Amino acid sequence: MNKRKILIILENKPGALARVVGLFHQRGYNIASLHVDAVEDVSQYSWLENNLSINLKPNEVSEMTISTTVSDTLLTQILRQINKLIDVLYAEEKI
Amino acid sequence: MQALHEESVDLIFGYPGGAALHVYDAVFRQDKIEHILVRHEQGATHAADGYARSTGKPGVVLVTSGPGATNAVTGIATAFMDSIPMVVLSCQVASHLIGTDAFQETDMIGISRPIVKHSFSIENPNEIPRVIKEAFHIATTGRQGPVVIDIPKDMTAPDKKFNYDYPSEVDIRSYKPPVAPSDKQVQRAVDAILASEKPVLYAGGGAISSNASSELIELNKILRAPVTNTLMGLGVYPASDPYFLGMLGMHGTYQANMAMHNADLIIAIGARFDDRITNTPSLFAPNAKIIHLDIDYSSVSKIIEANIALFGEVKNSLNKIISKLNDGSNNHNPEKFIPWLNKIAEWKALHGLNHDLYLDQTDNNMILPQQVVQHVYQETEGNAFVTSDVGQHQMFAAQYYHFDEPRKWINSGSMGTMGFGLPAAMGVKLAHPKEEVVCITGEGSIQMCIQELSTCLQYNLPIKIININNEALGMVKQWQDMNYGGRHSESTYQNSLPNFVELARSFGHEGIKIEKNSDLKEGLRKAFSLKDKLVFVDIYVDPSEHVYPMLVAPNGSLKDIWLGKDKKA
Numbered sequence: 001m002n003k004r005k006i007l008i009i010l011e012n013k014p015g016a017l018a019r020v021v022g023l024f025h026q027r028g029y030n031i032a033s034l035h036v037d038a039v040e041d042v043s044q045y046s047w048l049e050n051n052l053s054i055n056l057k058p059n060e061v062s063e064m065t066i067s068t069t070v071s072d073t074l075l076t077q078i079l080r081q082i083n084k085l086i087d088v089l090y091a092e093e094k095i
Numbered sequence: 096m097q098a099l100h101e102e103s104v105d106l107i108f109g110y111p112g113g114a115a116l117h118v119y120d121a122v123f124r125q126d127k128i129e130h131i132l133v134r135h136e137q138g139a140t141h142a143a144d145g146y147a148r149s150t151g152k153p154g155v156v157l158v159t160s161g162p163g164a165t166n167a168v169t170g171i172a173t174a175f176m177d178s179i180p181m182v183v184l185s186c187q188v189a190s191h192l193i194g195t196d197a198f199q200e201t202d203m204i205g206i207s208r209p210i211v212k213h214s215f216s217i218e219n220p221n222e223i224p225r226v227i228k229e230a231f232h233i234a235t236t237g238r239q240g241p242v243v244i245d246i247p248k249d250m251t252a253p254d255k256k257f258n259y260d261y262p263s264e265v266d267i268r269s270y271k272p273p274v275a276p277s278d279k280q281v282q283r284a285v286d287a288i289l290a291s292e293k294p295v296l297y298a299g300g301g302a303i304s305s306n307a308s309s310e311l312i313e314l315n316k317i318l319r320a321p322v323t324n325t326l327m328g329l330g331v332y333p334a335s336d337p338y339f340l341g342m343l344g345m346h347g348t349y350q351a352n353m354a355m356h357n358a359d360l361i362i363a364i365g366a367r368f369d370d371r372i373t374n375t376p377s378l379f380a381p382n383a384k385i386i387h388l389d390i391d392y393s394s395v396s397k398i399i400e401a402n403i404a405l406f407g408e409v410k411n412s413l414n415k416i417i418s419k420l421n422d423g424s425n426n427h428n429p430e431k432f433i434p435w436l437n438k439i440a441e442w443k444a445l446h447g448l449n450h451d452l453y454l455d456q457t458d459n460n461m462i463l464p465q466q467v468v469q470h471v472y473q474e475t476e477g478n479a480f481v482t483s484d485v486g487q488h489q490m491f492a493a494q495y496y497h498f499d500e501p502r503k504w505i506n507s508g509s510m511g512t513m514g515f516g517l518p519a520a521m522g523v524k525l526a527h528p529k530e531e532v533v534c535i536t537g538e539g540s541i542q543m544c545i546q547e548l549s550t551c552l553q554y555n556l557p558i559k560i561i562n563i564n565n566e567a568l569g570m571v572k573q574w575q576d577m578n579y580g581g582r583h584s585e586s587t588y589q590n591s592l593p594n595f596v597e598l599a600r601s602f603g604h605e606g607i608k609i610e611k612n613s614d615l616k617e618g619l620r621k622a623f624s625l626k627d628k629l630v631f632v633d634i635y636v637d638p639s640e641h642v643y644p645m646l647v648a649p650n651g652s653l654k655d656i657w658l659g660k661d662k663k664a
Contacts, residue, residue: 011269014216015204026209054268073396080393086213086233089269 001069003032007094008064008082009048012038016087020064023085029068029078036064048090061089096121096128098227101261104128104155106146106525108139112159113199114186117251122157131525131554134546136163138518140170141544144179145522148505149480151306153180153234154522160187160248161199165206169512172210174241176509177327178304180234181241182227183207189249190218203245212240217250224261232265237272238391239304272390275411276404283403284362284386285419289427291360291384293435294320297343297372300327300508301365301389302409303501308332310413311364317420319429321439323351325366327508330498335477340439341448344372345646346490349446349656349664352646354439356653358383365389365409368398369509378652388412446644446658448494453616460611461637464488464563468495470615471533471561474623479531480505480523484516484540487569490642492535514543517560521547524556531559531623538564538592538633548602551629559622560631562595565638573641577657599631606631 010016017036024031039045042056049056070078075093082091096118099107108131111119122130133139136158143154154174158167164185174181185207188197204214213233215226223246230242249255288294296318298311308331315322315338322332323343332339341348343355355361361383366372373379376398387394387401388409395404405412419425453469468491471479481496482505483489489506498504505523507515520534541562551558568586575583596606605628609618615634622630647655647663656664 015208015214018205019208022208052268077393077397084238084391084393086267086270 001071003067003069004075005094006066006068006079006082007090007092008066008088009039009045009061009090010064010085011087011089012060012062013087016062017064019085019087020066020082023081024066024068027078027081029070029074032067032069034064034066036062039063052089065094096125097259098224098261099155100125100127102227102231103152106131107155107157108133108142108146108522109157110136110139110159110163112161112163112186114160114188114248115157115163117248117253118157118184118186118246120253121251130157131521131550133518133550135544136166137170137514138521138544138547138550140167140181140183141173141512141515141518142522142525143181144170144174144515145482145505145519146526147174147179147181147522148519149502149523150526151502153182153231156181156183158183158185159199160185160203161201163199164201164203168206168210169514171207171241171243173507173510173512173515175210175212177300177507178239179241180239182230182234183241183243185243185245186251187245187247190247191249193247203243207243210241211243212238214243214245216245217247220250220255220257223250224259228262228265229267232267233270237270238301238394273392273406275407275415278415280403280405281412281415281419284405284416285425287360287384287386287403288318288362288416289425292431293358294318294360294362294432295340295354295358296320296322296332296362296364297325297355297366298322298328298331298364299325299366301367302328302331303365305365305390305409306501307365307410307413308501310410310417314413314417314420317417317427317429318432320432321354321436323347323355325369325372325508326493326506328366329493329504330501333499334497335499340443342493343653344369345374345648346494346642346644348443348448348494349644349658350439350443352644352653352656353442355380355383360384360386363387363389363401364413367394370398373398374646374648374651374653374655380653446664450495455612460613462609462612462615462634464491464565464636464640465495466612466615467561467563467634467636468492468535470619471535472496474619475531475533479503479533480520480527482506482516482520482523482532482534484534484536485511485513486537486540487565487573487640487642488535488537488540488563490570491563496535513540516540517544517558518547520558521550521554521556524558525554533559533561535561535563537569538562538566538595539568545598548599548604548629552603557625557627557629560629562631562633564592564595564633564635565640566592566635567638569638570642576641595631595633599629604629604631606633608633608635610635
């Protein structure tokens with residue numbers, strides 16, 4: 001069990017944050033800390049734009065960092081559950 | 096309504112109310128879509144669910160705000176847990192009243208969040224066509240599921256005119272479900288299949304959602320391996336096929352569970368290693384490699400670690416495996432499975448289910464619930480759509496009605512929702528008016544949505560209700576018998592059951608009561624001969640009967656099985 005950080009890029013839409021936070025509660029995962037902000041400078045996510053063949057506009061997506069204490073297996077499962085949310089563009093461990 | 100029509104919706108299930116009045120006026124002023132007025136919103140969701148499961152098309156529900164929306168919640172959760180495509184339009188109080196505790200206001204987006212695939216809230220009437228398009232796309236692709244659209248009343252006001260523009264295509268940049276696995280993964284799966292000596296194909300509801308029944312049959316024409324289906328998968332592989340082992344899991348057949356436990360390779364096809372299947376995960380199939388075909392990344396390696404994962408539409412994954420097996424580079428010799436199949440045949444001969452109970456007319460005159468299902472199977476020649484509720488009758492139906500086609504067995508598998516059977520049967524009957532639709536239920540479950548008998552009269556739905564009446568909540572009672580020293584806490588009704596025959600008649604239907612084994616065959620024959628009537632057949636059965644086989648739980652494996660009240664395998 002280690003403290004892990006997860007980076008999530010999600011659509012900046014009403015309710016999107018609640019879906020991620022709700023998911024942690026529903027599936028019995030723990031949140032140690034959470035930070036979320038709209039992304040003004042989208043140039044830092046040009047790699048994501050390339051990967052998904054999309055163009056991001058300022059404040060169109062939010063960047064969320066969640067830290068949680070979990071095992072490797074559970075982390076994979078959490079990431080897959082977060083990625084399944086319709087509003088989520090990207091979720092991976094932040095190293 | 097125009098947007099729904101563009102999604103080829105022909106039927107919606109709903110119940111009007113204050114916040115829904117504008118939409119209902121639009122329902123009135125069109126004739127392309129038929130609206131079915133249920134008697135309770137739970138009935139609407141289950142009916143839409145039955146429609147969806149039996150056709151593969153999404154079910155559509157329209158309810159009002161507040162209690163209309165909350166009453167729909169159980170049905171939405173049922174569809175969510177079984178991955179059934181559904182679009183629920185829940186009306187809401189006007190935008191300016193949201194957050195003021197207005198009359199019939201409830202936060203439907205919040206309440207439904209954990210039990211929907213996605214939800215939308217309309218903030219501008221211009222969005223309605225696009226949101227409906229996206230909702231249907233999300234509900235019917237990937238791992239299917241229910242989508243809620245919350246529509247404040249002012250968004251549908253007739254004075255809100257907008258340019259109606261229905262998008263021809265849909266593209267949600269953050270939603271791209273996998274389509275087909277890579278060739279490399281498929282080759283790894285094929286290599287594992289060719290190396291195995293004791294494989295089992297384990298297919299579930301995902302194989303039905305993906306319409307992959309013919310591919311599964313085609314694959315096993317090549318492999319000739321044993322096949323088992325989950326409760327949700329029944330019918331996706333024909334029950335009458337000699338390679339079929341029956342259902343597996345908690346109340347699965349002895350041979351299916353023993354085959355899984357002793358397998359060296361399990362090929363999971365649209366199945367998710369639910370706790371009713373694995374029993375104790377750490378004791379599950381100790382020597383088996385796992386190939387897992389699924390469209391949902393989060394279903395793979397959630398409970399049981401997969402050695403080889405094939406992500407994508409199950410249908411595409413199966414087709415790719417079939418092509419590889421047929422391309423000449425991979426030679427499969429089905430004869431090597433013969434010793435394994437012989438071993439399974441021994442297990443079946445030892446403790447398989449007795450499928451000839453319906454022949455027994457003599458023993459004592461008490462009716463066994465298993466006999467009822469077998470007689471229904473005989474009377475309908477195995478061709479009926481069968482919906483069920485939840486409990487002992489559901490397991491007896493799953494064990495003894497043999498489904499040779501997918502989408503004919505309609506039950507609430509994961510959620511286990513009592514009250515599902517009758518409204519689901521309405522949805523099935525409306526989708527398939529010429530087919531025989533049977534609801535196998537119990538006196539507990541049927542009373543949870545019995546008000547829908549009234550809907551059945553309004554729309555002339557001649558369903559056959561087979562009420563397996565043991566005057567108790569049978570499955571609860573069984574667990575109390577087995578694990579709680581026979582203390583039947585709140586699982587019996589103390590002679591308070593209604594006269595179901597008179598009840599059915601008061602709703603304008605026909606009722607038949609059967610109490611003796613010697614009357615069973617004739618009574619059922621009479622019920623099925625009344626083609627144009629809904630018939631409520633109230634059948635009193637031996638109340639002491641338990642469902643077996645039954646896995647030993649907790650802490651058991653798939654080979655730890657109760658075969659009878661005092662008999663363990």
